Amino acid sequence: MNDIDALRPKLDRLQRGFLLIGVLGLAACAFGAYSNWTLFLRSYLIGYIFWLEIALGCFAILMLHHMVGGKWGFIIRRSLEAGSRTFPLLALLFIPLLLGHSDKGLYPAVTGSSFKAFYLSPDFFTGRVVFYFAAWMTLAFFLNRWSSQQDTGTTDGLLHRFQALCGPGILIYGFTITFAAIDWVMALEPNFFSTIFGMIFIIMPALAAMAFVIIVTMLLAKRKPVSDVATPLKFNDLGNLLLTFVMLWAYLSFSQFLIIWAGNLQDEIPWYTVRATGGWTWVAMFIILFHFAVPFILLLNRPVKRNMKALAAVGGALIVMGWIDLYWFIVPSFYPLGPRFHWTDFVTPIGIGGFWLAFFVRALKSKPLLPLHDPRFEGVVQHG
Amino acid sequence: MKRQPLYGLMAEFHSAEELLEAAKNTYEAGYRRLDAYSPFPIEGLADTIGFSRTRLPVLVLLGGLFGCCGGFFLQWWPNVIGYPLNVGGKPYDSWPAFIPITFEMTILCASLTATFGMLALNGLPAPYHPTFNVPRFAQATKDRFFLMIMAEDPKFDPEQTRQFLAELNPREVSEVES
Numbered sequence: 001m002n003d004i005d006a007l008r009p010k011l012d013r014l015q016r017g018f019l020l021i022g023v024l025g026l027a028a029c030a031f032g033a034y035s036n037w038t039l040f041l042r043s044y045l046i047g048y049i050f051w052l053e054i055a056l057g058c059f060a061i062l063m064l065h066h067m068v069g070g071k072w073g074f075i076i077r078r079s080l081e082a083g084s085r086t087f088p089l090l091a092l093l094f095i096p097l098l099l100g101h102s103d104k105g106l107y108p109a110v111t112g113s114s115f116k117a118f119y120l121s122p123d124f125f126t127g128r129v130v131f132y133f134a135a136w137m138t139l140a141f142f143l144n145r146w147s148s149q150q151d152t153g154t155t156d157g158l159l160h161r162f163q164a165l166c167g168p169g170i171l172i173y174g175f176t177i178t179f180a181a182i183d184w185v186m187a188l189e190p191n192f193f194s195t196i197f198g199m200i201f202i203i204m205p206a207l208a209a210m211a212f213v214i215i216v217t218m219l220l221a222k223r224k225p226v227s228d229v230a231t232p233l234k235f236n237d238l239g240n241l242l243l244t245f246v247m248l249w250a251y252l253s254f255s256q257f258l259i260i261w262a263g264n265l266q267d268e269i270p271w272y273t274v275r276a277t278g279g280w281t282w283v284a285m286f287i288i289l290f291h292f293a294v295p296f297i298l299l300l301n302r303p304v305k306r307n308m309k310a311l312a313a314v315g316g317a318l319i320v321m322g323w324i325d326l327y328w329f330i331v332p333s334f335y336p337l338g339p340r341f342h343w344t345d346f347v348t349p350i351g352i353g354g355f356w357l358a359f360f361v362r363a364l365k366s367k368p369l370l371p372l373h374d375p376r377f378e379g380v381v382q383h384g
Numbered sequence: 385m386k387r388q389p390l391y392g393l394m395a396e397f398h399s400a401e402e403l404l405e406a407a408k409n410t411y412e413a414g415y416r417r418l419d420a421y422s423p424f425p426i427e428g429l430a431d432t433i434g435f436s437r438t439r440l441p442v443l444v445l446l447g448g449l450f451g452c453c454g455g456f457f458l459q460w461w462p463n464v465i466g467y468p469l470n471v472g473g474k475p476y477d478s479w480p481a482f483i484p485i486t487f488e489m490t491i492l493c494a495s496l497t498a499t500f501g502m503l504a505l506n507g508l509p510a511p512y513h514p515t516f517n518v519p520r521f522a523q524a525t526k527d528r529f530f531l532m533i534m535a536e537d538p539k540f541d542p543e544q545t546r547q548f549l550a551e552l553n554p555r556e557v558s559e560v561e562s
Contacts, residue, residue, distance in 0.1 A: 231427075258483065
């Protein structure tokens, strides 16, 4: 029942298509980098973090599922694993940012003699990047390897090993992503600091990744073997998790705003005054409305969660909103008066995304589309 | 001893699949006043016996909206109309500061409505229920599955219904005295 041979030609074609988009997109990016290096770097940062978030979210939800279990993980497990196997590609795609991070147009604090300049100095910055990716790749490597072992039927002690890895793994993830968010996004505005920032960058990937795997599962559910197990109840569970992440995102985002608004301190408040005035007002309103209010009300409805097409549509909208949210986080640091678009803003996410999706499809098709022999999933197929 | 009027007929099954199959047949045969009992939730059983959704979600939504508006008003009125006080030079109607309480009140009122609305709609606590007159019914919390056709069903007939249930291959059919 777990045969993907029928799907293979389709996946092959998809992979080639994505690869073509990626090559064309990155070629355009190269031209953009040649014509204006600083503007290209700014666009590339947004596009890169957008796709990195989806990979990190897949990885985090995978570890979370190994810790807490639950039948909701059965149908999305392979998509999560495929997402977590794209870290080598993402590490490679980080190179432009490594080359460009000392550009003053990106991180203003790189010059001078303050501690901030030392923190962002090339060696220290590069060292941290290497450390983050080494940690993520090592953890993802073992999770995928043991999962393949489980498929062959050897289940002895594997569950304990998964848990022994994922407990500390989640802790490591929490620290690394907090520091990565400080290094790559918070450092854009050297005077701004917020302790919730890392938490927001833990929840944004989870939200984007959940929306992404819901769309992937909806597409896979058109054919066997996933169509056999894709019941409305399973999508109901996934929809509930998506709702949880939407609420958690709103909760943390509002908490950060409330604390900074109430404190009203000189170092912190400009971050919000810039992002809530001038041309950015409408972007902020749009985010509140469509990243929280509308999806929140839609996802409260059971019919939306049980209809996989409707749920995937909400997921798609949330992914787009995730990009806008990121844009609102990053771009006001360069253009405080209002949104300004450069053509590379749109080309970089397409170029990186083409490569990323090609890698994702390649990872997805290399294994059975549903996990075999995981004792936690016994009976899922029969009893839904 | 005087015989009590009949509450319904109850059939006992060994597995969830058998119960689901029997419930399907019973509903198709035209019986509408049904109930089913199992040690664990069975997917699709509620739909099979024609159990429609309750009004509880709407009640919870109304409770939540009441808590939301009430919680906000509880802060807005004293701060803006009743006893305006300048705090840190901020405007009187500083809505961001009201949000946490508004949120908490929404959750509180919604969950209280859910708890008491549930009790009001399902008739719990019920100190007496006729099903417990069947001694074997205690097994429903362990490993047995029961299907009940109530006597108030318009199609109910003590003899014919009993025969109908017997054809579903139950382990046993018992009369439930009310």
